[in-house]
Amino acid sequence: xxxxxxxxxxxxxxxxxxxxxxxxxxxxxxxxxxxxxxxxxxxxxxxxxxxxxxxxxxxxxxxxxxxxxxxxxxxxxxxxxxxxxxxxxxxxxxxxxxxxxxxxxxxxxxxxxxxxxxxxxxxxxxxxxxxxxxxxxxxxxxxxxxxxxxxxxxxxxxxxxxxxxxxxxxxxxxxxxxxxxxxxxxxxxxxxxxxxxxxxxxxxxxxxxxxxxxxxxxxxxxxxxxxxxxxxxxxxxxxxxxxxxxxxxxxxxxxxxxxxxxxxxxxxxxxxxxxxxxxxxxxxxxxxxxxxxxxxxxxxxxxxxxxxxxxxxxxxxxxxxxxxxxxxxxxxxxxxxxxxxxxxxxxxxxxxxxxxxxxxxxxxxxxxxxx
Amino acid sequence: xxxxxxxxxxxxxxxxxxxxxxxxxxxxxxxxxxxxxxxxxxxxxxxxxxxxxxxxxxxxxxxxxxxxxxxxxxxxxxxxxxxxxxxxxxxxxxxxxxxxxxxxxxxxxxxxxxxxxxxxxxxxxxxxxxxxxxxxxxxxxxxxxxxxxxxxxxxxxxxxxxxxxxxxxxxxxxxxxxxxxxxxxxxxxxxxxxxxxxxxxxxxxxxxxxxxxxxxxxxxxxxxxxxxxxxxxxxxxxxx
Numbered sequence: 181x182x183x184x185x186x187x188x189x190x191x192x193x194x195x196x197x198x199x200x201x202x203x204x205x206x207x208x209x210x211x212x213x214x215x216x217x218x219x220x221x222x223x224x225x226x227x228x229x230x231x232x233x234x235x236x237x238x239x240x241x242x243x244x245x246x247x248x249x250x251x252x253x254x255x256x257x258x259x260x261x262x263x264x265x266x267x268x269x270x271x272x273x274x275x276x277x278x279x280x281x282x283x284x285x286x287x288x289x290x291x292x293x294x295x296x297x298x299x300x301x302x303x304x305x306x307x308x309x310x311x312x313x314x315x316x317x318x319x320x321x322x323x324x325x326x327x328x329x330x331x332x333x334x335x336x337x338x339x340x341x342x343x344x345x346x347x348x349x350x351x352x353x354x355x356x357x358x359x360x361x362x363x364x365x366x367x368x369x370x371x372x373x374x375x376x377x378x379x380x381x382x383x384x385x386x387x388x389x390x391x392x393x394x395x396x397x398x399x400x401x402x403x404x405x406x407x408x409x410x411x412x413x414x415x416x417x418x419x420x421x422x423x424x425x426x427x428x429x430x431x432x433x434x435x436x437x438x439x440x441x442x443x444x445x446x447x448x449x450x451x452x453x454x455x456x457x458x459x460x461x462x463x464x465x466x467x468x469x470x471x472x473x474x475x476x477x478x479x480x481x482x483x484x485x486x487x488x489x490x491x492x493x494x495x496x497x498x499x500x501x502x503x504x505x506x507x508x509x510x511x512x513x514x515x516x517x518x519x520x521x522x523x524x525x526x527x528x529x530x531x532x533x534x535x536x537x538x539x540x541x542x543x544x545x546x547x548x549x550x551x
Numbered sequence: 552x553x554x555x556x557x558x559x560x561x562x563x564x565x566x567x568x569x570x571x572x573x574x575x576x577x578x579x580x581x582x583x584x585x586x587x588x589x590x591x592x593x594x595x596x597x598x599x600x601x602x603x604x605x606x607x608x609x610x611x612x613x614x615x616x617x618x619x620x621x622x623x624x625x626x627x628x629x630x631x632x633x634x635x636x637x638x639x640x641x642x643x644x645x646x647x648x649x650x651x652x653x654x655x656x657x658x659x660x661x662x663x664x665x666x667x668x669x670x671x672x673x674x675x676x677x678x679x680x681x682x683x684x685x686x687x688x689x690x691x692x693x694x695x696x697x698x699x700x701x702x703x704x705x706x707x708x709x710x711x712x713x714x715x716x717x718x719x720x721x722x723x724x725x726x727x728x729x730x731x732x733x734x735x736x737x738x739x740x741x742x743x744x745x746x747x748x749x750x751x752x753x754x755x756x757x758x759x760x761x762x763x764x765x766x767x768x769x770x771x772x773x774x775x776x777x778x779x780x781x782x783x784x785x786x787x788x789x790x791x
Binding site: 253256259260290291292293294295296297300346347349350351352353354356357358359360361363364366367370382385386389391392393394395396410434435436439440443444448449450451452453454455456457474477478479480520539540541543544 | 561570595600615627635669687747
């Protein structure tokens, strides 16, 4: 912590703010620094920290002081940290909060997260070294010298080896996956060209292989759909699970609402957006009492089949006639629906010629169509 | 007429081959997962590299929760849960910003909602989660603005004209008809048409009492400016 100097926190002419993060506590080596929580700011030239309660308390350090830095994962009760290893302070360093430190590293503890972005930007700035192109008026002493090389922790070598090993293993998996992508393409083409006696069953099996691998195949999707046994099962589960929520919400829910509802209920082994969509597409063929519907605007909803179109339009017309005119927000309040869906109903009624609109900057208002 | 036996046999053989390869792949992935699963969850950099590699070969590890990648590496749950959190934040703020929010603000609010003990997420993670949400309709999209993005979560139609005005408004959080005419060299009608559309969609608010001429504020950008920690000097530069 003795590498920091007091600062007024103002940026110099050529200095730009890169990122800032609240909720950062500083450590002098492994010890908590005698400072409170603050905001850490990274500029093109310096690492700055300001006390969140006392804005006068602001310290800065040139980025050239940094030898290297690494992430330290958090745990239960411990925040994630970035450990920053530093060159020795130069002789002409301006005074700061610490005269002396027995450590040559500091830590930034991210109590409100944000360490990933901060780390990423710090990496960028340390790679680009933009401060070298535009030196600023304050003397920013660089910490170079024969000591620099030797203070590099041995840890780096170990880290680099682990990264390399991991990369090799990932490469191996990816190249295996690649082989299968190619194989799957040639099979898909055979299915398409109807070459060979591939049975219905085998096609279904093939689609489940594609699903496991995450390989999209537009060829089979056109002719056979994206659904698999898994999606059929899901569709049935959804049929059961969504009855009550749909009835509570006037018979209709946006697909994004369904996604949140279902995944919050599951807690783990969540559905992907595509899983949900593919399952919903099977409602009709499985004769379930739900339907997936896409409005002109692109909004997708799940609706109870019992909820006929005529009923919806009639109810929209009734409500609008009753009140003289309605906006989507007002209609939403009346029915207890989301604004998005109530707007879709009004648009639908308009499309069928029962309502007409008054579109102004004050909003979109619907009236019964008397023409 | 009989189909050539040769063609049929080859296709079936390939399918059997694929089935076998799949088994091998699955067990290799299991081994990989046992060593690196934690890291995928903790290292944003690893996630990025991994996804990019998958993309180059045409594999989408996030396509299904039932996929191997998701089941064994757990990548799926991480992103699908993030998707839920993104939807919820956007919904909660829609009445204020009309369904448009900066990626920065979305990031901060998602982090806050996840709480202290949850895994950190990067902006790249958010972007990937949003890309997945697109398939569910509802107009999730991203508009490049000032070096970052605006995230759109409603099906409001925004064409090139709207986008470029949003980009113009990014610096101060608001824009005027004169500024549009000067910077973009548009006719007044075109500028007004675009601004009216933004007003109607609830993406812009009109301050007709501003000194000089009317200002069109974008709450999506406005809240970012006021909630950011600013130094005294920056604050002086910002007040008009």
